[in-house]
Amino acid sequence: MQDQSISIAIVDDHTLFRSGLASLLEEFDEINVTFEAVNGLDLQSKINSYKDVQLVLMDINMPVMDGFAATKWVKTNHPNVHVLALSMLEDEKAIIGMLKAGAGGYMLKESTPSDLLTAIKVIVDKGFYVNELVSGRLLVALKDDDQKPVFSARELTFLQYCSTELTYKEIADLMNVSPRTVDNYRESLFAKLNIKSRTGLVVYGIKNNLITI
Helix, strand or coil, X not given: CCCCXXXXXXXXXXXXXXXXXXXXXXXXCCEEEEEEECCHHHHHHHHCCCCCCCEEEECCCCCCCCHHHHHHHHHHHCCCCEEEXXXXXXXXXXHHHHHHHXXXXXXXXXXXXXXXXXXXXXXXXXXXXXXXXXXXHHHHHHCCHHHCCCCCHHHHHHHHHHCCCCCXXXXXXXXXXXXXXXXXXXXXXXXXXXXXXXXXXXHHHHHCCCCCC
């Protein structure tokens, strides 16, 4: 995707993790770690000295200034710099919070260096990296209130049933339609929302108050 190396910064308050990650990533010819920071405030004081930084690997839980605030600051003051969240938290709120703040992707700290390299390259190339953590949540985070998709009453009923333990065949029986019709509802929602899983539909429904729990 890129011929020249990608300049990145690593922001994490755990020194051993941060320096270990820097060493691992420096093994790749495609990566150049330009600087490290211990939190968002430290990042603010350093980033102006490194104009070539293209991407920041951002931890979330940090003292003084956390990843949410730091990501918002980066996207406001350095809009061309990408942010990839790197966290131990596989947490709905954290993922959506970081995406809303402007992160282009979300990876777990247990990811392999090669997976991380892939994510970095894709974000720098395309602006975002969609993995299984992000897929259904990206739309929730980036939803434009002026362009809300329009749903039929039957699609909304189907969406409500999706949040239950019912199988698709059981949903079809309850709605008095054929399993094929239920498949059509599902595929229609997948297409409208650019979501590929039942879980993603439910997450979207709950976040947008379309599903009552």
